[in-house]
Amino acid sequence: MSDLSTVGGAVFEESFGDRVRALLRARPVADAADNAARQMWGGCEYDVVTLALAAIDAVIAKQGFDQEVTYDEAVAGLAVLAAAAHPERSIDEHGAVARYVVDALLNRKEREAPFSYQISIFGRDDDGSVRHRVGTAEFRLLTEHEDHRRGVNVLRASTDAINALVGGLEFDVEDEQAAIELMLARQLERGAFGQAEKAAERSLLLSIRYADELRTLLADTVRDIRTVLPQWVREVPEQLERNRTHLEERLAAESTLLGHLRRALDAPDTEPEVSKASARIAALLEKCRHRHTELHGKLVNARTIFLDEQARQSFRPVGGLRNPDIMDGLFLPLLVLRADVAVEPAETFAVLVSGGQVPRVVRVADLVDDLLAPRRAPSPEDPPVPDEELGDPDPPAIPPEVLGAAARLVDEVGLPARLSDLLLSARAADLPAEVEQVIVLAALWKYAPETAQDVSTAVDTAARVLGAAAAVDADGARITLPGWSGDDLIVAQDEESLSRWAAVADRDAS
Structure with a gap:
């Protein structure tokens, strides 16, 4: 058997696969940078990696608020950066670069499917032999969702994208955020404002991820309570109590840190650089506190949402139509009504019998691409089925x-x-x-x-x-x-x- 002493034992540990998956989160951005050379504007050497990270950062900055970033807004923001990098190029090219970057993060090339990569997972048997199996790492960076209130599609960063931006493996948000705030307090005490600003940015990203986890749970509850009912029975009550305690601790810690920063800003002998850094850190902490206050309100109403949805979904009688008489029972009575009165029952019946509606996430551009795709040639190895094999003849009708x-x-x-x-x-x-x-x-x-x-x-x-x-x-x-x-x-x-x-x-x- 070959000597494995030079390989080390870490590759055989379970956490090694998590490290590989964390490393792969940056691969879609690297692939987009490599493929940029084959674009019509590829000779200008736009910094696709920086633009991609800027796009994720812009989406995260407004994620969870009322005005989340739309696809067009993200493209417009990146086009401004592309124009600043190469002002001599045309506006159309700047827009093409921006769309290329956002589409790469959405994986538009694969119809917004998750990024999927094969990874190798190694283990060792009791006799020392090495075994190997192939695993799959799947993740998303940006996703598109419908904002029903605004009637538009908005972009959201996935947990994997937030982790990639933060630059770490999977971690417990509560412990990480408490540790960061402790580190931030120590950095402020010794005057390391540059490091403190980075810690404040990291804390803001963790707040966004923390809010996104609760939003996903409540959205799944409203969509179909059956999919999350086991979680509500076993895990969620304890989780909500832990979340409430965590948020109260974060709000108290943020108030203390903000008070420390305000005293530094009010001091007459504060240097200009320190004042500017303190102001930036204070703005980041204010954003954290705003998000935590909003999240605390959602947390308080979480149990009410569960009870309301249970009453709405579980105890509502199941509707149905049992072979209605369309002519005498619906059509003729509808015709004798006034138009303004007949609109509501007609629309209600049409929605119930027509099934689900097409979501806004479907884009016209994708539909046009599918319609303009070349017709598939018939396979020569599939001969037409003879008429006598098409199926059994129809049974004779009743006279x-x-x-x-x-x-x-x-x-x-x-x-x-x-x-x-x-x-x-x-x-x-x-x-x-x-x-x-x-x-x-x-x-x-x-x-x-x-x-x-x-x-x-x-x-x-x-x-x-x-x-x-x-x-x-x-x-x-x-x-x-x-x-x-x-x-x-x-x-x-x-x-x-x-x-x-x-x-x-x-x-x-x-």
């Missing part, structure tokens, strides 16, 4: 005269009625056996429409025989008619009639 006879029989007997009564009447009238079969099928399709292979045909057939609003149920009674077996179903003209039948049957049974 109209059989449907008419079944519908007339139901009208003569009258609903509600037992299925056995309808079948006995068909035999008494000496009708063909197909009529009995159609009546049974119509009742079954009304009772369990999912059992039909062609649901639309089954619904139409049942409506023609029993009526559009017919309702069918079972009460445990068994059919005793020769030739048939199973439940003796109750067939009624609508749900209300079925309920009255059940009420009378219960009263008679008692």
